[in-house]
Amino acid sequence: MATTTPVDVFPAGVKPFAERKLPKTICMFDVDGTLSLPRLAAEPEMHAALKKLREITAVAIVGGSDLKKIREQLDIPGVDLVDRVDYAFGENGLTAYKLGKELKSNSFIQYVGEEEYKKLANWILRYLSELDIPIKRGTFIEFRRGMVNVSPIGRNASTEERNDFEKYDLAHGIRKTMIEAMRKEFEHLKLTFSIGGQISFDVFPHGWDKTYSLNHIADEGFTDIHFFGDKTYKGGNDYEIFTDERTIGHTVTSPTDTLRQLNELFLSKY
Ligand code: M1P
Numbered sequence: 001m002a003t004t005t006p007v008d009v010f011p012a013g014v015k016p017f018a019e020r021k022l023p024k025t026i027c028m029f030d031v032d033g034t035l036s037l038p039r040l041a042a043e044p045e046m047h048a049a050l051k052k053l054r055e056i057t058a059v060a061i062v063g064g065s066d067l068k069k070i071r072e073q074l075d076i077p078g079v080d081l082v083d084r085v086d087y088a089f090g091e092n093g094l095t096a097y098k099l100g101k102e103l104k105s106n107s108f109i110q111y112v113g114e115e116e117y118k119k120l121a122n123w124i125l126r127y128l129s130e131l132d133i134p135i136k137r138g139t140f141i142e143f144r145r146g147m148v149n150v151s152p153i154g155r156n157a158s159t160e161e162r163n164d165f166e167k168y169d170l171a172h173g174i175r176k177t178m179i180e181a182m183r184k185e186f187e188h189l190k191l192t193f194s195i196g197g198q199i200s201f202d203v204f205p206h207g208w209d210k211t212y213s214l215n216h217i218a219d220e221g222f223t224d225i226h227f228f229g230d231k232t233y234k235g236g237n238d239y240e241i242f243t244d245e246r247t248i249g250h251t252v253t254s255p256t257d258t259l260r261q262l263n264e265l266f267l268s269k270y
Helices: 044-056 067-073 108-112 114-129 159-172 174-185 210-220 239-243 255-267
Strands: 025-029 058-062 087-090 095-098 141-143 148-150 191-194 201-205 224-229 248-251
Touching: 025 044, 025 210, 025 255, 044 058, 044 255, 058 210, 067 087, 087 210, 095 210, 108 114, 108 201, 114 141, 114 148, 114 174, 159 174, 174 191, 174 201, 210 224, 210 239, 224 239, 224 255, 239 248
Parallel strands: 025 058, 025 224, 058 087, 224 248
Antiparallel strands: 087 095, 141 148, 148 201, 191 201
């Protein structure tokens, strides 16, 4: 379980929550498809909007990817992402930063243990070795702090190869079929399987979806927790936090739509 470490030092130039226009409100954002196009960099307009929003509400990023990838997508040279938002949550909050400082959290390997993890990894590699799809690249399992990410084509696929796999998967249900088999095989581990992107799926313990990140802000007294995401449908990796009773969920269709909604709800009003 996550523990909330009190970090009350607001860096120079950053207003404490109490001095913002809506002191009890936080806006949380998914990354791919919400702040940027999948795996691509966010546009300057998005950075400007988040900066302006931070004067009004607290701002959090909650991505399924690890923070390294999120940083690449939301990079501004010279200023680390964790210093530009109030909270940065990678891997659904299993890696967590508040005001530039890392918070304590949990890990997938601690949860399943070495033996079970070995069985899981061996099973995945065996399954994929027998899977016939048009092309394969490298890095089929990515071991992360809070989850394992599994990709039938491999994470080294190029943007074009990603797009092609996504279409192929939609027609042939490659990920869906693999998830069904894996769910059956590892029922005892109580794992959740989530398709959050184009070429892979995430595997993590029940409850370690994006709602996990809410543990880190639980003691902060926010009364309005807005969440913006594109995969808010059942089975999408924004579904649980979007439907959670603690949040006010907003479905977006693209980064442009996120900007439109932010303008309407906050930026043009306060
Ligand atoms: O953030 C959404 C997903 O982004 C990536 O998915 P893919 O590589 O399949 O497009 C992964 O980092 C995945 O873990 C994440 O949920």
